[in-house]
Amino acid sequence: MNRIKIFPKVILSFLLLFFVCSEVQGQILKKLGKRAERAVERTVENRVDREASKKTDEVLDSILEPGSKGPSTNPQVGNPLPPAGPENPGGSIGNSKDMPSKGGVKTIEVYSKFDYVPGDKLLFYDDFGNDFVGDFPSKWNTNAGGEIITMGDSPQKWLELKAGYNIYFIPDVPKLPEEYTIEFDIMGRGVQKTSSTAHLRVDLSDDEKFKEGTNFVQAHIPFCQYTPVGITIENRINNKREIRSTIKADIRDAILNKAHISIAVNKQRFRLWVNESKYIDVPRMAPEGAILHTLKFHANNFKDGQEQVFITNLKVAEGGLDLRRKLISEGSVSTNGILFDSGSANIQPQSMGIIRQISQVLQQEQGMNLMIEGHTDADGQENTNLALSQKRALAVKEALVSVYGIDGSRLRTDGKGETEPVGDNTTPDGKAQNRRVVFKKI
Structure with a gap:
């Protein structure tokens, strides 16, 4: 008799619990709805990008990889670096599978219109091949510190640049002529939450040591990941600023996957490419008559020990002419x-x-x-x-x-x-x- 009386109460309790849970669940789902919707959209977009990249790679391989029977596979899965070696300063960045592109699939048309031409008289090259891991490179100078490292299974050596105020890294490049080109690879690690002001600065200066100089040209390459900051350029002519502007550029994926930077200086003209895209072309950037003979690098606004900046394969060559x-x-x-x-x-x-x-x-x-x-x-x-x-x-x-x-x-x-x-x-x-x-x- 007691069991018969208790049974309806138990049923009622379960029903109340079910309705309460359903209502709570509905509220949670309602709050998460838009977020889940966005996640689904991102997943679909990524899936489409991967499939499109796969098909495009097959076309690219037939032209840029003679003898290939189809898309190549990368045996170093999970390694952030493409293969490198003595015949390849820095590894290939040729395929979209090696260098993801946030803006979409790269095409042969992009490659065929790439107009950067490096100088033909080599002035300086350093891949740190003759330096020991843990040492500061023998062909560089600094007023701070840094060390050579390797990543994963790749033999490629990188110089980690220490960030800080008025800290410079100066390669032993001969005095720069009027016309020359500069190339190097950079990459960030642990920078997913880095400041919007975090950047690697490339300086061309009339000062040989650890100051900006009276005359200089600077390019600020951003490492911020949560928003596309853009590339800032600035100059000073006789200590007077004439140009400071920020060019729209979303290079976030490139920075994480090894970005190849190319710079061409033809007297006053200054151009800069990231991978195959040209972002800067200023006809009168450098001061007329004042040769900016020193190349410097400066990393700023990175959290010490958490956010790292690396550089390798620095090549400077005279020329870059037609x-x-x-x-x-x-x-x-x-x-x-x-x-x-x-x-x-x-x-x-x-x-x-x-x-x-x-x-x-x-x-x-x-x-x-x-x-x-x-x-x-x-x-x-x-x-x-x-x-x-x-x-x-x-x-x-x-x-x-x-x-x-x-x-x-x-x-x-x-x-x-x-x-x-x-x-x-x-x-x-x-x-x-x-x-x-x-x-x-x-």
Whole structure:
């Protein structure tokens, strides 16, 4: 009898609990609705981007990776760095799978219009190959500190730049001429919540030591992740500021996945690219008549021990001029600006500016035929380097034919391997000079 009386009470309690829980659950779901909706949208967008990237990579590989049967796979899953090695200063950044793009899929059209051309006379190169991990690099100076590190399984060495007020890192670059180019790779780690003011500053200054100088040009490369800050440029001419502006640029993904920075200075003109995108082109940025002969780096507003800034593969070269005129007037041009993946003939996309200029000469000079020669450094076996140089020359030819529509019958290829060095193969500078492609009229 007691059980019969208790049973309805239990049922009633369960019903009340069910309705209360349902109401609470409804309130929670209502609050989370918009957030969940946004999460679903992001997931769908990411899925579409991945599928589109996969298809685009197949097309890119057929042109930029001769001999590939399809999308390549990366054996270093989880490693933030693409493969690097003596033949590849910094690893390939050629495929969208290696360098995610927040703005969408990169295309061959982007690569084919990339107009950066590096200088042809090497002044300085450092990948820290001759330095020990844990040391400060032997070819740099600073008024603070820093050390060489490696990441994951990659042999690539990086210099960690210490952040702080009036702290500078100065490579032993000879005094900069009027026309030159600068290239380097940078990456941030632990910067997901970094300040919107955190940046790596590149200085071109008339001061040789640890001051801004009376005359300078600066580019502030942002590391902030929660909002696209943009790239700020500033100059001073006789201690008077003439330019300070911020150019819209969302480079957040690039910073996390290793960004390749290219800078070209042609007298007063200053241009800057991040990967294949040009963000800055100011015709009168540098002071007229005052040569900014010193290159410096300065990291600021990073939390010590939590947020890290790294740099590697610094290359400074005199020139960066129009190779087209030189090829037409002299009949030959040599460049170490065409880069390849380590131990392969895969052309890195930042090299397309040079190949583009060669194609323009051939399109204008319809009667011109070219010999394309590949050269390597002396690392590895001599016969391997000879075969590699031949494949690289052929890859350049195929890019001219496939991307720019040049008639292949006008192009011949040859590989010299390591047999004709122009630099010392025991130093990073010398090796960089020896890794080159030569174009000759025939």
